[in-house]
Amino acid sequence: MTLSTEFVAGVIAGGILGWIVDHVFGTKPWGLIVLLLLGCVAGFYNVMRASGFAGSRPGRRDKADP
Structure with a gap:
């Protein structure tokens, strides 16, 4: 449910901003x-980030990790 919400939120935000840009600039x-x-x-x-697919690179570690 969370992953679908992440995707839908991005599309809705893009649609609203696009409509505003069209309304203001007449494009x-x-x-x-x-x-x-x-x-x-x-x-x-956002879906890839939330699911962990686009996480950190395998060869990279934080300094805190032993």
């Missing part, structure tokens, strides 16, 4: 299209 529909795509990318990144 219909390009702002909405571009920011929806960026919202999808951000949603995928």
